[in-house]
Amino acid sequence: MPELPHWLMITVRSISFLIILFLLTKWLGKRQISQLSFFEYITGITIGNIAAEVSMGIEQSFSDALIGILVWSAVPFLVGFISLKSKRIRNFVEGEATIFIKDGKVLEDNLKKEKYTIDELMELLRKKNVFKVSDVEFALLEPNGTLNILLKKENQPLTPKVLGLKVAQEKETQTVIMDGKILNQPLSASGHNQGWLRTELEKLGVTLDNVFIGQVDSYGQLTVDLYDDKIQISSPQERPLLLATLKKCQADLELFALETGSVTAQNMYTKNASRMQGILDKVTYLLKE
Numbered sequence: 001m002p003e004l005p006h007w008l009m010i011t012v013r014s015i016s017f018l019i020i021l022f023l024l025t026k027w028l029g030k031r032q033i034s035q036l037s038f039f040e041y042i043t044g045i046t047i048g049n050i051a052a053e054v055s056m057g058i059e060q061s062f063s064d065a066l067i068g069i070l071v072w073s074a075v076p077f078l079v080g081f082i083s084l085k086s087k088r089i090r091n092f093v094e095g096e097a098t099i100f101i102k103d104g105k106v107l108e109d110n111l112k113k114e115k116y117t118i119d120e121l122m123e124l125l126r127k128k129n130v131f132k133v134s135d136v137e138f139a140l141l142e143p144n145g146t147l148n149i150l151l152k153k154e155n156q157p158l159t160p161k162v163l164g165l166k167v168a169q170e171k172e173t174q175t176v177i178m179d180g181k182i183l184n185q186p187l188s189a190s191g192h193n194q195g196w197l198r199t200e201l202e203k204l205g206v207t208l209d210n211v212f213i214g215q216v217d218s219y220g221q222l223t224v225d226l227y228d229d230k231i232q233i234s235s236p237q238e239r240p241l242l243l244a245t246l247k248k249c250q251a252d253l254e255l256f257a258l259e260t261g262s263v264t265a266q267n268m269y270t271k272n273a274s275r276m277q278g279i280l281d282k283v284t285y286l287l288k289e
Helices: 004-028 040-054 063-085 088-093 108-113 118-127 182-188 192-204 238-259 263-287
Strands: 100-101 135-143 147-151 174-179 211-216 222-226
Touching: 004 238, 040 063, 063 088, 100 108, 100 147, 182 192, 192 211, 192 222, 238 263
Parallel strands: none
Antiparallel strands: 100 135, 135 147, 174 211, 211 222
């Protein structure tokens, strides 16, 4: 069998190792990419060097390189499996989190231990939109280098729960149109069908083929982004209009109660105005924009 040209051999080897590394990475899991430990970092560099060296070195054995890559891939997999069973081994391999700030005070010894300067710490804090160390209750450097912080209670942002407010529950927004085509599965997941979707598009005055992306939110409202950016699409107004109508009905009932001369009618209007107010108290947070 004639020997392959030099350039073709390099091409074949490179593509082969690319496929092998891709399959090994899929086998090891997404965590290998998103959160590398020190051990995994060293392993990844070594595997990449082996693949690059053998891809370009025609005289080197393909099978020997494959064995080396498989060994270097199997070791982190086994170590990861053992780490799941033992916290001590997990701490040794992946490292432990280090406290940088506690009760608003920087722990200088821990900074030195991790070889961080105060400037680097301040940079990490600024990335979290924190500019005063004294605002921080607790700051922790994770093994992957991420700094997680807990602000002091008085510096934490207000939430509806803290204020005792009710808010509408948010569900996953479904993308029902993409590149001018209807996506049936997300549309079905949103609880609607193509007939409803086409009706909503007619209300907005747009055609399906001009929609770049269309999404249905938690309230069942359709929003679209068009290919033609010059066309202005008004935001959905069904919920605000419904809220305004309910408020008007409640106000009208109170007005009727004041204007009527009949005691019976007055009691009826007052009772129903109170009921309407109860309904408003329950649904206002759902109907607000």
